[in-house]
Amino acid sequence: MTKSRTILAAICGVILAGPALANACLRPEERSALDVRALRTYLMVSALNCRQGDSYNQFVRRFGNELGVAERAAVAHFTRAYGGQSRTRLDSYNTNLANEHSEDAIRSGTFFCRDAEPLFQRALATPGGELAKFAAERNIPQSYTASDCTTAAPAPRSARTSRR
Numbered sequence: 001m002t003k004s005r006t007i008l009a010a011i012c013g014v015i016l017a018g019p020a021l022a023n024a025c026l027r028p029e030e031r032s033a034l035d036v037r038a039l040r041t042y043l044m045v046s047a048l049n050c051r052q053g054d055s056y057n058q059f060v061r062r063f064g065n066e067l068g069v070a071e072r073a074a075v076a077h078f079t080r081a082y083g084g085q086s087r088t089r090l091d092s093y094n095t096n097l098a099n100e101h102s103e104d105a106i107r108s109g110t111f112f113c114r115d116a117e118p119l120f121q122r123a124l125a126t127p128g129g130e131l132a133k134f135a136a137e138r139n140i141p142q143s144y145t146a147s148d149c150t151t152a153a154p155a156p157r158s159a160r161t162s163r164r
Helices: 002-022 028-050 053-062 063-107 110-125 131-138
Strands: none
Touching: 002 028, 028 053, 028 110, 028 131, 053 063, 053 110, 063 110, 063 131, 110 131
16 A cells, blocks of 8 residues: 555655746747856856956956846746746856856866956947857756757756857
8 A cells, every 4th residue: 555655655756846846948048048157157157267357357347138038037037937946046157157167167277267258348348238158059068957948848958068
């Protein structure tokens, strides 16, 4: 009987969690927002590790509105996907993202800073309103996995390789 109860409990758990799991997919604007957040975090880590604070501050000033839109879309995604745990999940995402980029900086050694300056220059040369497109093209790594809402049988999007 214990095995039957375990199976029944697992089935009930899946049934109850189904709606929450269905909401964990990413809408196109949410995917773009996370791409922008990944770029911003990468540039922040670059600024701290490579003494590029002025470039980072210039980036934040130049794209403040677009960064704000990305922030709101990310909050909306985590709220929709995780409900009462949204703030904790978003904070974990932000922390993990910064840690991933810091670890990348350590692994890359001097190449990390060598690559940071051209990335700042390209980012700052991006026309207004096109930051999300630029961020998607850079394909900055991030380990947050969620399928796209628009696909019929979505596979989770795993950590991406970098094309900085």
